[in-house]
Amino acid sequence: MNSTRLQYQLSLHCWQQHLFAVTLTVPKHDAQLLTFSLPSWIPGSYMVRDFAKNIVEIEFCQFETGHKVAFEKCDKQTWLVHSSGDALVVKYIVHANDLSVRSAFINHQYAFINGTSAFLNVKEMQHLPCELSIAPPPKASWKAHTSMSPINHDNSPEQWQFYSESYAEFIDHPIFIGECETYRFDVQGITFDLLFSGHQNIDKARIAEDLTPICEHHLQLFGAPHPISRYLFMTLLADNGFGGLEHRNSTALLYPRYELPLVGEDKGHKTDGYITFLSLCSHELFHTWHVKRIKPEVMVAPQLQEETYTNQLWIYEGFTSFYDDVTLARAGVIDGEKYLDIVAQNLTRLLQNAGRFKQSAAQSSFDAWTKFYKQDASATNNIVSYYTKGGIIAFGLDLLLRKHTDNRVSLDNVMKVLWERYGRDEIGTPDDVIARICQDHFDIDISEYLNAVVYGTDDVPLERWLDDIGLALHTRTAVSADDKGGKTAFAGIRHQFGANYKPATLGLTVTQVFEGLSAAQAGVMVNDTLLAINDEIVTAVKLQRLLDNATTDTVKITVIRDGQLINLTLAVIEARKDRAFFTIEDNDKFNTWLARA
Template identity: 70%
Template structure:
């Protein structure tokens, strides 16, 4: 089959109006009719996003005559054009105002776009080479960065040029055009590039220094079979926002600009929680280079990007990666064992507050990611469980279980190496039962009882069974405040618990979550209620908790505004639930041995 070349051109049409212009040139071919389609979701983010809704104008013209060709739109993202085998030029405009890692965004500092938001696929042409020319913008200091392979374009210096060897590869390279700070470093023969949007005088040398051992750890875990020779950490900086999305040799990140170390900022001598979270996010997305982009569920080897692709394996992919992202920081000595255990305790605390963990298994959560996980409403915590959070705790437990049952000769590291060797190198895709089968066949360890309980069932992970092996003990306590995320603290615990999450309102507190089975739920407090007073005392967050803790009666009166009306409800005064976890280190040597593998 002859490989055809699809030529794409991308330019920033207007940063003020958030518009990209795209041109696609299709050469002569053997089809009477061509079908042009834009994906409706982006791999790694399991939700139908209907990217084609952002195409604001589109025209199809004959490549030789320039005459416009009629196109029939056959669904929300697909156009059909009668070409009689002649070349076609497609011109269209993409609206780009979604500040996220999943779509496209333009402002005065930079333009960012994913291929799934920008580049039409020619359905009939399965064997294609895709080339891209990016028009250099008027802002001469703007740069272009992407993981795509650059090619020379001596004949036209007004463009940056790149190529990919398939459409699937082509759309798996996010593109950054704009003002930025950059730095490159090398680890074991692989070049890593840091790209941060804007100009903020970041301490890039320090960030690179801290990322190097993370890169080295991941490469060593998989015995150095690095599937890429170049990797780009592409970070969009904003006042607020958080996100990361993996790609075949890059990641797109969204992060608060003020949480990163800056040049000359001595206050950053110690790692802040915000900076630790950034390093963990980088660790997470880099780990996906092996575990998601190469090792992947069988149905994700060639997914249909126009419709949902269901799998119950996301707990393996996002869960295992969530275990390794923070663990790597401890192994790399970027944080100590105590800080690592506090991070794990915060993850466990999120689960302990999540009544949905008793209603939905992580296998079901994986399958329903398209709706229940990615389209959460305010009651989600009562009805679903996160395959990220519980999946990470499952991975922690599986590591301890394998070590225990193998007399410390097999660990989750061992499993990851075999997953890579069997399924990752050739990208052949994993079956649903891959973990149980691999542990049984490769290591003669039966983990079906564990997986049936915590993956396909809704039991909590029995970490306490094996924690003595690594010298730590798990405890629970009540919260010390509404902002308490869990982990060790010596602050005084609250006595009584509202059982709802609130945020300040113009008057009082606005209810944004109500937790099933706790006091607010029993009283009939509803989402969007405004709590004005407790026993006729006007409240803010701190005062509400003080009054609750001092309450001696079985009930107190909450005064609410609900849909413009004053409502009084009787709130039961209940002992605060022990839903915050923390660890104590009983044997430093055992813990360090585990962290050191």
């Protein structure tokens, strides 16, 4: 036993029952009482998840004798042990059946484990180095992958061993054990590894080719020396599902397997699903600098047993949401027209979002723990996304800075200062960091802008500056309920129902009702089954056709609610223009802005 390290062993106890086992060996120490705990949330995902609820068995024993040691569980995630300074062995079993990037999951093909879901913290020893040994997996074809530093560089098939300098670092390296495909490429001296779970004939070389200029962009933006020497894109492939979570030297992604390009497919065409995957990779890699190292003061050493509040998430997720897409266009992975359609879709989400007038981006950041991460069908009417509005705020700030300085200063310059001033040494940013940087470094007062669009609920006034980069912003009516915004050649609808829905056995099930529109005024509610308009049974297509061709000011709608038939009166009103799109008015101006990195 190493007397200067916490030693963890991870093994797959029973993959059929989604169980893994952990053995933690604690060296001799001076403390009479040891505090063991599991985090209740994972950095980057701001919701209390109570990971300790998945510990189904636990015991504490003396290291030398094997005798059990009494313990007290003092809350949902904390165990107290009177150790008398003796070395201890803690053995516990964890249930892992959450197919997401935030927790742990085991199936027939692989095991995925976040450290926050698996590894107990010893409060009195949390600054000690941590050593991890992974026991031989149940299947010979399974391999282990993580961005953690290896102890044995030969990656022995019998056992894998890894090392971290502290508990905080230890839990920031997700672990994959199972069947997978990998691909390695180098960018500016950094080794990038792609990992895809299972065997799906994914065109890994093509993905690496498209990711290379994206990686180059981020590395160039923040400059050398780089904080990483190796980076792992770890992708869990599933039939459905979407997610990404940043880590210090890696990211964990969840993505539909058939949205990615397969070997032999046409390389000249990128589907929307594939573009979204590249943008997701861009987003999480950007977090290597902007979240994992540049971070709010309260997130430098957060307490993972309870919520840690900040109103700065609009800076961190919002700015990253701006850069994830614009990087694809700057790098030539998508063209300018496609990029503008993506921005237009983000604006469209805001235009449909009445909650943007009730909650500011700063408030959205602070309330992420409840209102953003625990959304229900009413969310669009009551909250705003710090991702979506934050990205538009970043776009507007870039244009404002260029306007004030005749293109000498852009958001890129702000990011560079953020990195040099706060990120390299990870000292944490104050709430007013963006205003402070713009004033102190560039002599630009942006307080009026921030007060209006960040701390207030004003829309970002993009129209003030778009002409400077050769663009014009327009709005139009929707083509259909599935219309996400952007340019289209199809005619828009005439009349708007004002709710989202999905097919039911008969009729349509209402999933969302938009404040202020006809459906809400008529009294339509979420989970109603919409059966008919003027006694005509409806489908999604028929509903819109009947509305568009209505010749009266109102129509009768029939719904089923709680087992009862209810007739309501729906006003037939002109569809609002809530789908955004851009036109390029000056290609030279736009291309100049887009090319600037």
